[in-house]
Amino acid sequence: MIDLSFPTPPESQQAESFREQVRDFLATxxxxxxxxxxxxxxxxxxAGFSRRxxxxxxIGLTWPKQYGGSERSALERYVLLEELLAAGAPxxxxxxxxxxSGPLLLRYGTEAQKQAILPRITRGECFFCIGMSEPDSGSDLAAARTYAEPVDDGFIVNGTKLWTTYGHKAHYMVLFCRTSRDHEDRHGGTSQLLIDLTLxxxxxxxxxxxxGAHHFNEVVFENVQVPRDALIGEMGDGWNQVLSELAFERSGPDRxxxxxxxLIxxxxxxxxxDDDQSRIAVGRLAAHLMSLRRLSRSVAGMLQRGENPTLQAAIVKDLGALLEQDIPDIARQLVDTGRADAAHRDFFQVLHYxxxxxxxxxxxxxxxxxxxxIIARGLGLR
Known part of the structure; x- marks a missing residue:
């Protein structure tokens, strides 16, 4: 039987005490x-804020101390992320x-990869980008065509990645690619490589x-020679690895x-x-926000227990995107955007962005x- 439950988020006085520390830091x-x-x-x-x-x-709040982490709980990490976003931190x-990327290396990386990379991440000195999306494939990750040909001393990589957020500022990419062309299964023969972007x-x-902002990038690989020790996890197990990675990406308060x-x-x-339309609209948005927060905190609790809430994370991400898109839409209905004035300058600037x-x-x-x-398959509907 499919378990689609969102368990009650665990309470943590330690996490709430930590919240006050974070707020004091951010206020300054x-x-x-x-x-x-x-x-x-x-x-x-x-980069300066990340270093501080x-x-x-x-950074790496839950990671082992031997890799620079602080060994705090997933719930404390959730509190940190929530406060960073609520305060508008960069x-x-x-x-x-x-x-x-760090949690992926913790789970699947070699000891050498962990020792070389993770402490630099926790110091705010090493930035990553994600090499998943490709031209002409939309969000169909299984349609990836970037090929890392295995050779004696490593891999020769050719292909293109698209919508790579801050690839121009990152030090490394986790590249999802094909390392075999002999699989009929679209998910087979895929692997993940740790790519030094200076290669x-x-x-x-x-x-x-x-x-007009530059956040996204196209990253092109042309006969890039990648060493054998860049392989993350097992050759050919890229699909399973990337699914576990996406649970971290889709469930947090950033969604x-x-x-x-x-809304603020x-x-x-x-x-x-003092009108019913405004009260009802803002009240409904607040209720949706609190409901999503509860679901997302539930996923944090599941991660804390070592579970793999892929289905629940997909639900949180889908519902979260709907709310994020509804807020500006509803704001435009409640405030006359054709009458921008100095008193509401901040509102109109934020709304425009x-x-x-x-x-x-x-x-x-x-x-x-x-x-x-993903949700339909998880429910047995497809």
Whole structure:
């Protein structure tokens, strides 16, 4: 029988005490940061902030101390992420390495890989990008064509990765690729490689988004020679490894807090208004936010217990993207955007930024269609 339950999130007084420490740190670090800067949190790249967070011991929070971690609980890590996003901290520099690439290496990496990479991540000195998406494949990860040909001393890699967030600032990529062409199963013959992005033959080209910002990239591999010890885990087990990695990517508070600052500024813009439409709309958004927080904290508890909540994470990500896209939409209905005034300048700036970003929210981490296919299969409906 399929277990689709979201267990009650465990209580942790230790985690709540930690919350106060994080808030005090952020109150000082982010003093003077504008609402527009805060709404960019998820995509805000600030290497200096990441280093200072590392000095606190707050990157790799749950990792073993032998690799630079602090051996705190998954619930404390959840509190940290929640507070960083709610405060609008610029987290993009260390985010991917902390969230999924580091945990992947902890689970599947060699001891040499762990010793070489993980302490640098925890210090906020080593940044990662994800080599999953490819041209003409959408979010169908099994359609990957990038090929790492096994040779005597390693691999020769050819192919292209697309929508690679902050690939131009990253030190390493975790590359999902094919290492065999002899499998009829689309998921077979895939592996993951740890790629040093300074290797010859790698070209990183910018992709500018709707606002003109440069977050995304096209990364092209042309006969790139990768050493044998770059293999992560087992040859041919890439599909199973990447599925476990995606559970970390899809379940966190980043999947429903991206437009929180639109809601905050909306409430400020509505001050003084006493009408049912505003109260009902804001109340409904708050209820959805609290429900998603409960589901996401439940997944954090499952991860704490060593479970693999792939299905639950997909549900959180899908519902979270819907809420993130609803908030700017509803804000535009409640406030006359044709009458921008100085009193509501912060609201309109934040809303303008969010409106340009929300189309990507149902793409990143897996498109809505892919996620719902995962959910349907998990429920035995496909």
């Amino acid at each position: 670090e982010l003093a003077g940061r504008t609402p527009l800067q805060r709404v960019e949190s998820w995509m805000g790249f600030d 967070l590392g000095e606190q011991g707050w 987290v993009a520099a260390h985010w991917i390495a902390d969230r999924q 010859p033959g790698i070209t990183i080209r910018p992709i500018h988004d709707l606002s 429903f807090l991206s437009t929180l600052w639109v 500024e909306l409430i400020r813009a509505l001050q003084g208004r 969010a409106v340009q970003q929300v189309p990507a929210f149902s793409l990143r981490g897996g498109t809505r269609e892919i996620l719902r296919g």
